[in-house]
Amino acid sequence: MADEPNLDASTQAVEATPAAVPAETKKRRPPAKRKEAAAPVVTPAVSPSKSRRHSESEKAEKLAQIERRLSEGSTLKAAAADAGISDQTFYQWKRAVPTADAKPAATASQDDGLADLLALEAENIRLRGLLAEKLRTENSELRKKLGLA
Incomplete structure (x- = not known):
């Protein structure tokens, strides 16, 4: 009896389960192929969404345009938006330009x-x-x- 293993209910249940299924290995993708360099993409020097520098003549024209619109009764915000600048830019330009x-x-x-x-x-x-x-x-x-x- 000493040679017989101690068999109780818990050990029998463990032995009755089938062997663990090995985990499946992940499938590996091959490295992505590099695309051939196409002709370089030419971007415009100034895109409409990016800010740009205005020349002094452009600033003067836009200020005059805004002043005209204001004299016609338009609001500053609308006049500045029509000129393509913000109202804060208008104030900065107006302060920087000496008046007659x-x-x-x-x-x-x-x-x-x-x-x-x-x-x-x-x-x-x-x-x-x-x-x-x-x-x-x-x-x-x-x-x-x-x-x-």
């Missing part, structure tokens, strides 16, 4: 500034002369009192 009204005002203020500067320099020369004369008279009076003159 600003130039004469700046020139007039420069002329006034120059005239003011010349007047101040003449006043300064006059006051220095007065101060020098006053100091000479005081100096001569002090020398007389001390008996040095």
Whole structure:
């Protein structure tokens, strides 16, 4: 009896199951074949979806177009969209472009500034002369009192 294996219900059930089925291996695909290089695809220099730089003349034309549309009663957003730019771009361009009204005002203020500067320099020369004369008279009076003159 010692030589007989201990057979109980749990071991019999294990032995009764068939052997495990080996897992199927994955099918492997061959590496993808490389396509022959066709003629290079030529993309346009500027695509409509990408931003691009505008020349100064284009900026001026678009600003004028938007100003015309605004004077006709259109909204800024609609006018800018018709011109193909955003309203923020319009504001940036408008701020960067000097207007005709600003130039004469700046020139007039420069002329006034120059005239003011010349007047101040003449006043300064006059006051220095007065101060020098006053100091000479005081100096001569002090020398007389001390008996040095």
